[in-house]
Amino acid sequence: MTTSLSLAAAEAELEDLRDRLQQYNYEYYVQDAPSVPDAEYDRLFARATELESQFPELASDESPTQKVGAPPSGAFATVTHEVPMLSLDNAFDQASMEQFIRRIEERSGEQGLRWCAEPKLDGAAVSILYEDGKLVRAATRGDGYQGEDITANVRTIKNVPLRLRGDVPARLEVRGEVFMPVAGFSAYNEKARELGEKVFANPRNAAAGSLRQLDSRITARRPLQFYAYAMGEVEPARELDDDSHYQRLMQLKDWGVPVCPETRQLDTSDACFEYYADIQQRRAALRYEIDGVVFKLDAIDLQQQLGFVSRAPRWAIAYKFPAQEELTWLRGVDFQVGRTGAITPVARLEPVTVAGVTVSNATLHNADEIERLGVRIGDRVIVRRAGDVIPQVVGVVLDERPASTQAIEFPTQCPVCQSAVERVEGEAVARCSGGLYCAAQRKQALMHYASRKAMDIDGLGDKLIEQLVEREWVQSPAELYSLTTQQLASLPRMGTKSAQNLVAAIDKSRVTTLAKFLYSLGIREVGEATAQNLALHFASLDSLMAADKDALQEVNDVGVVVAEHVYAFFREPHNLTVINALISGDKAVSWPQLSAPSQSEQPLSGKTYVLTGTLTEMTRDEAKAQLMALGAKVAGSVSAKTSGVVAGEKAGSKLAKAEALGVPVLSEADLLALLGAADG
Numbered sequence: 055m056t057t058s059l060s061l062a063a064a065e066a067e068l069e070d071l072r073d074r075l076q077q078y079n080y081e082y083y084v085q086d087a088p089s090v091p092d093a094e095y096d097r098l099f100a101r102a103t104e105l106e107s108q109f110p111e112l113a114s115d116e117s118p119t120q121k122v123g124a125p126p127s128g129a130f131a132t133v134t135h136e137v138p139m140l141s142l143d144n145a146f147d148q149a150s151m152e153q154f155i156r157r158i159e160e161r162s163g164e165q166g167l168r169w170c171a172e173p174k175l176d177g178a179a180v181s182i183l184y185e186d187g188k189l190v191r192a193a194t195r196g197d198g199y200q201g202e203d204i205t206a207n208v209r210t211i212k213n214v215p216l217r218l219r220g221d222v223p224a225r226l227e228v229r230g231e232v233f234m235p236v237a238g239f240s241a242y243n244e245k246a247r248e249l250g251e252k253v254f255a256n257p258r259n260a261a262a263g264s265l266r267q268l269d270s271r272i273t274a275r276r277p278l279q280f281y282a283y284a285m286g287e288v289e290p291a292r293e294l295d296d297d298s299h300y301q302r303l304m305q306l307k308d309w310g311v312p313v314c315p316e317t318r319q320l321d322t323s324d325a326c327f328e329y330y331a332d333i334q335q336r337r338a339a340l341r342y343e344i345d346g347v348v349f350k351l352d353a354i355d356l357q358q359q360l361g362f363v364s365r366a367p368r369w370a371i372a373y374k375f376p377a378q379e380e381l382t383w384l385r386g387v388d389f390q391v392g393r394t395g396a397i398t399p400v401a402r403l404e405p406v407t408v409a410g411v412t413v414s415n416a417t418l419h420n421a422d423e424i425e426r427l428g429v430r431i432g433d434r435v436i437v438r439r440a441g442d443v444i445p446q447v448v449g450v451v452l453d454e455r456p457a458s459t460q461a462i463e464f465p466t467q468c469p470v471c472q473s474a475v476e477r478v479e480g481e482a483v484a485r486c487s488g489g490l491y492c493a494a495q496r497k498q499a500l501m502h503y504a505s506r507k508a509m510d511i512d513g514l515g516d517k518l519i520e521q522l523v524e525r526e527w528v529q530s531p532a533e534l535y536s537l538t539t540q541q542l543a544s545l546p547r548m549g550t551k552s553a554q555n556l557v558a559a560i561d562k563s564r565v566t567t568l569a570k571f572l573y574s575l576g577i578r579e580v581g582e583a584t585a586q587n588l589a590l591h592f593a594s595l596d597s598l599m600a601a602d603k604d605a606l607q608e609v610n611d612v613g614v615v616v617a618e619h620v621y622a623f624f625r626e627p628h629n630l631t632v633i634n635a636l637i638s639g640d641k642a643v644s645w646p647q648l649s650a651p652s653q654s655e656q657p658l659s660g661k662t663y664v665l666t667g668t669l670t671e672m673t674r675d676e677a678k679a680q681l682m683a684l685g686a687k688v689a690g691s692v693s694a695k696t697s698g699v700v701a702g703e704k705a706g707s708k709l710a711k712a713e714a715l716g717v718p719v720l721s722e723a724d725l726l727a728l729l730g731a732a733d734g
């Protein structure tokens with residue numbers, strides 16, 4: 055297409071392409087952290103190959119198009135591969151796959167060749183050496199000739215046998231792919247995200263990065279697996295009739311080496327295309343990620359006859375699937391409110407085809423993720439769409455950041471109901487705090503309100519709630535109480551009798567307990583037991599609503615996070631409006647008044663203690679319960695008003711603060727004495 059290109063122009067372009075490919079190789083193979091998607095790399099690689107064939111005078115053995123991987127990094131001992139570990143040629147469409155088959159038929163002078171088909175696992179290549187059946191060494195592919203010694207790490211992979219079974223050659227090198235199954239990858243990333251640790255963009259990077267850890271204990275904690283796809287050195291060499299690649303894999307399996315169960319021997323090229331289509335269709339359902347199918351000429355003698363070119367065997371090809379990661383532009387960010395109030399930033403993208411589908415939105419997960427990515431509106435971003443998972447932004451190409459980009463502002467008010475957005479310390483998710491009021495959360499809130507352990511409204515199921523909300527008859531729980539029999543009877547499949555029963559059930563729910571009422575409000579992390587504790591502790595809704603975070607933490611089982619949720623819930627004016635509507639008027643919800651704990655008569659009334667460090671005679675919760683039973687308050691933080699700090703073993707900052715403020719410090723023995731004296 056570019057025949058008019060001058061030699062000088064081609065040379066300049068090629069030089070730039072080679073520089074970039076070299077840099078990307080380094081990021082991908084040495085740092086295990088590519089900065090561009092494979093699709094982009096493959097385009098540049100194809101362009102470099104094209105220029106080199108158009109201008110043979112520019113070809114060079116030093117070009118990345120002639121090389122495999124990257125040389126060993128120096129961080130590990132170096133291993134020399136007796137038989138080079140090469141790469142594979144690629145076919146990106148049916149035409150080039152057909153062309154490959156034709157070429158092989160011509161070169162071998164045979165038609166109707168037999169093939170071995172294997173999924174192209176997306177991980178990292180390793181060589182594992184067995185001597186007398188014992189694993190003695192494992193290495194990365196490196197630049198194909200020299201790799202890195204990663205024996206200690208490979209030993210930690212659960213399905214890699216340390217010892218083979220049966221009649222094994224004295225020296226046997228097994229080659230295959232180390233990969234991270236999709237489930238393990240998602241679980242790993244989810245946890246890493248929670249802990250604020252490094253998140254991997256895809257299972258390949260995760261596998262390669264985990265494999266090249268300097269501390270094998272880290273590798274051991276990563277969910278890696280291995281499938282063999284070839285034999286390397288074999289000594290003494292085995293003399294077999296009709297030696298085939300497939301047969302060798304089955305032999306490895308007999309010796310106890312795991313081989314991908316999708317491996318097939320195929321007799322025709324049609325069967326190859328069928329296999330490809332079938333695997334592609336099942337791609338998302340496989341438990342590991344694959345980026346194509348590898349077809350290998352099955353007969354070993356034909357393989358040997360065909361031999362190699364610089365970086366790949368002539369007798370094999372990787373027929374790739376459409377790429378799962380692509381480049382595009384981030385045009386803007388919207389914020390969506392989920393059924394539970396979680397606010398998710400959604401990237402609006404310049405539409406791009408990813409894995410065969412046009413993608414124009416992708417998730418950015420949460421504020422931490424935006425920060426981790428360092429992404430800004432206007433950026434060049436990498437989108438990934440794998441399997442049935444919603445597309446996500448997994449990276450930013452900083453080299454291509456335009457001059458004018460904008461920071462992404464996380465909203466402080468819910469985009470649906472304008473209630474305050476709450477983000478609890480230590481939690482990644484930001485939420486709308488208008489739980490009872492927010493239209494996005496309405497159905498969920500009503501379903502919870504009516505549920506058996508909450509207000510227990512017989513006959514008010516999820517389907518019915520959906521209809522009530524969709525007709526806008528009910529926007530918040532208070533409005534349930536003004537529904538009429540006539541209104542309900544007009545709903546499809548609802549007779550007058552059932553409508554009457556429903557109205558009666560709704561009415562009956564008005565008489566409840568404070569604990570059930572609290573539970574029914576659907577405050578985050580306030581389950582039945584916590585609602586019960588809150589009710590017992592505060593005895594009245596008014597005093598609960600007035601409590602500050604310290605006071606809330608005095609309640610049994612209420613820690614910082616729950617206290618924050620409860621506090622924020624009652625500070626959101628929209629929620630107060632709904633609560634007010636529920637407890638006033640002639641259809642008010644009501645409960646028997648609990649007697650306030652009579653504090654004045656108890657020995658430790660008016661005192662506030664803080665517990666810190668580890669106690670030996672009892673747990674901190676037990677100590678808290680005993681102090682509270684004697685009328686004391688137990689707070690989470692030390693202030694000048696604290697009566698005493700009980701310091702167990704390994705007490706930390708709270709003890710220091712007590713000393714700084716001159717608050718009395720009690721040992722565990724002092725505490726026991728105090729409890730004994732007060733009790734007696």
Ligand SMILES: NC(=O)c1ccc[n+]([C@@H]2O[C@H](COP(=O)([O-])OP(=O)(O)OC[C@H]3O[C@@H](n4cnc5c(N)ncnc54)[C@H](O)[C@@H]3O)[C@@H](O)[C@H]2O)c1
Pocket residue numbers: 078079081082083088089090091092093095096122123140141142144172173174175176177178179180195230231283348372
């Ligand atoms: N994003 C980037 O910056 C970047 C940089 C370098 C390379 N890459 C990607 O890597 C590719 C080149 O890497 P490569 O040289 O490792 O080649 P490759 O991944 O295209 O193919 C060779 C590799 O496939 C693997 N493989 C999986 N299943 C196999 C099987 N059943 N039989 C044989 N091999 C199997 C082996 O590890 C083997 O080394 C490029 O096409 C590009 O997509 C990306």
Ligand SMILES: [Zn+2]
Pocket residue numbers: 391468469470471472473486487488492493494
């Ligand atoms: Zn809202």
